[in-house]
Amino acid sequence: MSDRAAAFDAMEFVEFIKTPKLDGVKLHQPFHPPVEGTLCVTGHHVILSSRKANTEELWLLHMMVDYLEKKFIGSTGQLTLYCKNFMVIQLDIPSMEECLNVASSIENLSSLQSVKMTYPFFYRSTFEKLEDGWLAFQPESELTRIKSDNWRLSYVNEDFEVSPTYPRAIVVPKTVDDEILKKAAAFRSGGRFPILSYLHKKHDTVIMRSSQPLTGGNSKRCREDEKLLNAALGIGRRGYIIDTRSYSSAVAAKSKACKDSNRTTDKWLSRLSSCGWLGHVKELLNVACLVAQCIDRENFSVLVHGTDGFDVTPQVTSLAQVILDPDCRTIRGFEALVEREWLQGGHPFASRCSQSVFYSGKTKHVGPVFLLFLDCVWQIHQQFSCSFEFNEDFLHMIFENAYASQFGTFLCNNEAERERLELAEKTTSLWTFVNRPDILQKYLNPLFKSNQNVIWPAVAPQSLCLWESTYLRWDIEPAPRAAVWGAILDIMQDDKESRLKVYALRRELADLQKEALEKGLIGE
Incomplete structure (x- = not known):
């Protein structure tokens, strides 16, 4: 950040920054010796720099801070910052008053209510843009990719009135007109009527997704909804409905056991077992494999629906595609999958990722739904290491950017909110940054060899592992x-x-x- 940018940053957030600069602060972070230097608090970062040669600077986004703990020893203070990516760092501050000032600034700046005040709106890229990531994965290109005459692009939701959480453009059966879609939407929670997730070209079978039907106590039917589903199936063909409402979505799941590094081995393993995280991984992989089996082996199409259709539903449909479609195991294909099923699909990233594992306040809408999906992808990656073009650092990068980033890709809860805030014009896309040869090389899997087959992961408990390079990245x-x-x-x-x-x-x-x-x- 230039001096001019830093000055502008400070002016914008002056009411929150009581002590913008402080000397004599000691930094303790994992796997590095303590560093004493100058602490700077800007509108978006905590920065610690030292004049000593060969010392690494700290640049920490306020957005990454999940929880802050204060301690005082005599007249000095100690701040421990617990981060959303599981990193824990400590700052020793020579003055109690300055410690309180810094703590207050970080607490306020890490919980800004206005999205427009967050860093992606202030970040200005200096790298050469080879493509605009905001335009890289449009629904129009997805329709071209599937190359089927049986499907069309509908703009029935162009004004976001039919479904506030669906995108403007949606892939639907060609024989179904927009009036039928509107009536089917009225039958589904949040207007999220069945739409195409994936077309399996081998058998011309499909995965569709939606929210739950609003049947009420009278078990009402909706002929338009049934007509939409029958059109997706094709004449004379049957399919399955996978109801994810009984499946625990892990919205309330935690992985705190992973952070009890001071416990004995037996107690640590006991806590890991009792937190139930790997149980969620197993359940989700089971459901995804069931969907993939219906599609590839039984030649049946599948509708996956859940309560709202934007949490467990994209977990299942996305994982099934990773299993079925070799394109989803490439870097660009996986980015398209995240865009299609999660970002355009209306997963509420702003709500779900506003806090992480360390936060102890009320978290009604918070949950590691997307992280659980990435964990399951990693489990499959472990079993089929040569079938993925990307390495696990690619998954780490996406995980961290979902929780805190200089890019606007994961801001807001749906496309309607992103358009209202003009993210495509006012922020940089993560994909714009990543999809450049000099950056991509860090995420390429050296063992990759294209595998066009369906891959079937083992889902037995003994086949699953703790993703230690993510959860224990700062402990091992x-x-x-x-x-x-x-x-x-x-x-x-x-x-x-x-x-x-x-x-x-x-x-x-x-x-x-x-x-x-x-x-x-x-x-x-």
């Missing part, structure tokens, strides 16, 4: 693991460079095809 020394992967990367370097070139050429070809399509030189 990373050097040994980094050394092993460094050796692997050295061996695979030539192959990785070749794949980067292929990736760049593939993107260039896609751009040329898009341009030709727009000019009418080629057909869809």
Whole structure:
């Protein structure tokens, strides 16, 4: 951040910052020796820098702070910052008064009520933008990708009145008109009528998703809803409904056991078992495998519906696609999946990710729903390491950006809110940053070899592991693991460079095809 930007930052948030700069502060963070330096509190960051050579600066977004703890020893203060990515750092501050000032600033700035005051609206990128991530995964391109004459793009929700949490454009059966969609929407909670999630080309079977029907006590039927589903199935074909309402969505799930690093081994394992996190992982993988089995092995289409249709439902539909579709196991394909099922699909990231594991206040709408999905992806990744183009650092990156970021991608709860705040014009997309060759190389899996087959993960309890590189990332020394992967990367370097070139050429070809399509030189 430039001096001018920092000054502007401070002016915007002057009422919250009582002590903008403080010398003699000592920083304690995992796997680094203590560093004494100057602490700066800006409108969006806690920064600690030292004049000593070869010392790493701290740049911590206020948005990343989940909980703050204050302690006083004599006339000095100690702040412990518990972060949403499970990192815990400590600041030793020489003055009790200054300690209280810094604590007050961080508490206020980490819980800003206005989205427009958050860092993505102030961040200005300096890197070269090869593409606009806000335009990378539009519904129109998704319809082109599935290449089916049986489906169309409907703009029935163009003004977000039919369903406030659905996107403007939705893929629906071609034989169903918008009037039928409106009546089907009135039958479903939040207007979230059945829409296409995935088309399995091998059997022409589909996964659809929706919210629960509003049947009430009289078990009312809706002919328009039934007509929509029958059109999706096809003439003379049957399908299944997977009802996720009885499945625990993990909205209230916690993983606090992972942070009790001072406990004995037996007690730690007992707490891990009692928190039930791996049980949620197992249940979700089971349901996803059931959906994939219906689609691929039994040749049946599936409707996945839940209470609201934006928590457990995208967990199940997304994981089923990771199992079924090799494209979802590539970097760009996985980004498209997150956009399609979660961001455009209306998962309330602002509500669910506003706090994390350390926060002890009331958290009615908070829950690690998206993190649970990423955990399940990692479990499959562990079992089929060569079938994924991305490594687990890619999953870490997406997890952290969902909770705190300089990018606007995961802000707000749905597309309607994002459009109201003009995020595409006023913030930078995460995908704009990530999808550049120099950044992508950090997330490429050196063991990747394209696998076009359906992959069937083992879901027995003994097949599942704690995702320690995420939950225990700041508790277990990373050097040994980094050394092993460094050796692997050295061996695979030539192959990785070749794949980067292929990736760049593939993107260039896609751009040329898009341009030709727009000019009418080629057909869809």
